[in-house]
Amino acid sequence: MKIDPASPADLSAQIAKAIRDAIIAGELIVDERLPSEAELAEQFAVSRSTVREALKRLAAQSLIRTQRGAFGGAFVNRLSYADAYGQQITTSTLLLSMNAVRFDTACEARFALERACAPLSAERRSADHLATMRAEIFRQKQPGLTDEAFCASDVTFHRALVDGAGNPVLSYQLAGAVEAMQPLMNMITFTARSREAIVALHGAIADAVEVRDGPAACDGLSALESYTVGLARSIMEDRARRGK
Amino acid sequence: MKIDPASPADLSAQIAKAIRDAIIAGELIVDERLPSEAELAEQFAVSRSTVREALKRLAAQSLIRTQRGAFGGAFVNRLSYADAYGQQITTSTLLLSMNAVRFDTACEARFALERACAPLSAERRSADHLATMRAEIFRQKQPGLTDEAFCASDVTFHRALVDGAGNPVLSYQLAGAVEAMQPLMNMITFTARSREAIVALHGAIADAVEVRDGPAACDGLSALESYTVGLARSIMEDRARRGK
């Protein structure tokens, strides 16, 4: 691992990259201890503060964890599904909010991906997954539920559908698509009638998953996509008219 | 934005979280300048080094960028698709390599997601996307191509298919699934016969996309998935036998 003191980039960024590359290349394996900050400082011929900034960068990506005390130090971290989920959700959410992504673009992506899961989920879902879906549908019927709570329940429902496929890699990939939609959905005010329509579609999807009918689940998702996009569009147009 | 000096977590992690939350909540908007390190140090009642470590954490997630000099400082960064792609690929790759994910699990996720794109891509792909797919097929036919180059071309082919859907959010979500498979694919040694089979399936997919036949493209992807999983399995079994 070498760095170039003449490079325009910050030393701490270069050092972080060198260590990151070593981890990705497998030169540093999970739970292996990195040299102490003092040793790294000597190796790279920089000060300890510079090394520390590099290590903090890696910690922010969950690539290492640090432990204080004797025999402590920085250890290569096993990237857990939970960590990866979190990063995926943060990145997706910010990507959507900072780039003025159209509602229907995000919605299309989300439902296309969910339809990819639906046949697998219909085939493999456990009783638990189905129970969660039913419970969330029940919750969504409650009057007096705030829009935020309704959206949160919507996310839980769809996550249960995705998780039903029993493929953690798929669940990880979908986490961003499903969760990042929530802030966009929160911009919608749901009327009693629109909630009723959505709950009915959720029911149809749950029914399809219950009888292990993948294509029917896909159809339900497609119908939900059309309805959601139409709902958002009519609300946006309404706001534009009032804005005049 | 407040921090709790009595919390068990590091101060720099707390400060990073406080700023990150402010960005996500929209309290700090894109291109807005954060207070200088000295001012932040005063606000949070910590030293400048602690503030710097917090800022480096945020920089590692592409949430801020820094600029030296007068009127420089830390600015809230617009998370670009390119940055998001990169993070997604790094995270996905590490997740697969560090968690001993089975080849067929990752493969199933990847092809399920690609099938989600196929109908959209068949409908909307430009001539460019199709040309890229054809060019990569041509490249894959070249004798003397290394396995690494074959896999890289495979990734390019599939990315063209995904990008053909014309939905950047979808492309972003798929980036991880497609690219993270490459290290796993690189573990396979491709015989002339297996390459021929794969290239033929690529051709079938390209044909389907050319005539805008989404279902046929999906079928091609399914066939490719079965073939790839079978190939990997037979190679693994072969290695296990020889290992005896």
Place this chain on the structure above:
DNA sequence: CAATTTTCATTTGTCAGACATTTAAAAGTC
């Protein structure tokens, strides 16, 4: 007056050294 150069204040990047805190192993004690 306009264009160019110089100065200058501000801010990040890096360094050195110090002390506090945590932690587990090692030594000591009963």
Place this chain on the structure above:
DNA sequence: GACTTTTAAATGTCTGACAAATGAAAATTG
């Protein structure tokens, strides 16, 4: 042998300093 104390090693934090970059303002020049 079980418990307590000591100790060494490591990270976390603070202070103060200087280097380097950078854009604005001031000075200079034609």
